[in-house]
Amino acid sequence: xNKQTSLSIAADHPAFAGHFPNAPIVPGVVLLDEVIHVIVAxxxxxxxxxxxxxVKFLNPLxxxxxxxxVHEQLANGSxxxxxxxxxxxxxxxxxxxxxxxx
Numbered sequence: 118x119n120k121q122t123s124l125s126i127a128a129d130h131p132a133f134a135g136h137f138p139n140a141p142i143v144p145g146v147v148l149l150d151e152v153i154h155v156i157v158a159x160x161x162x163x164x165x166x167x168x169x170x171x172v173k174f175l176n177p178l179x180x181x182x183x184x185x186x187v188h189e190q191l192a193n194g195s196x197x198x199x200x201x202x203x204x205x206x207x208x209x210x211x212x213x214x215x216x217x218x219x
Contacts, residue, residue, distance in 0.1 A: 119189045122155045128180035142177040148208050152198055155186045156212070160196070165215060170195065172210035178202060
C-alpha cells in the first residue's frame, strides 16, 4: 500500500544560502533527508533498519514548490519511494534492509 505525504521546502531554508545564489534549487541531501524522516514517521522503523539501495535525482526542485513523497514497503522488506511535483518525478529510489547487527 502506497503512503503519501505532502512537503514544501521554504525559501528561507538555510541550505539555499549557497545552493545556488540567484538560481536556488533544493539540494538532493535535503530532499533525501525529508524522505527518510517521512518513512521513519510512517513506518515506525529505525533509521538504522535499512540502507540506501539506489537514488536518482531526476529534476531540480525550486524553493516553495510542493511535492508529494510516495513510498511503499515491499514484501522483501525494501522500501521504494519517489518524490513528485505534479506529474514530474524529482527523485526515485529505494532502501534495502540493513545487514547491520546492533
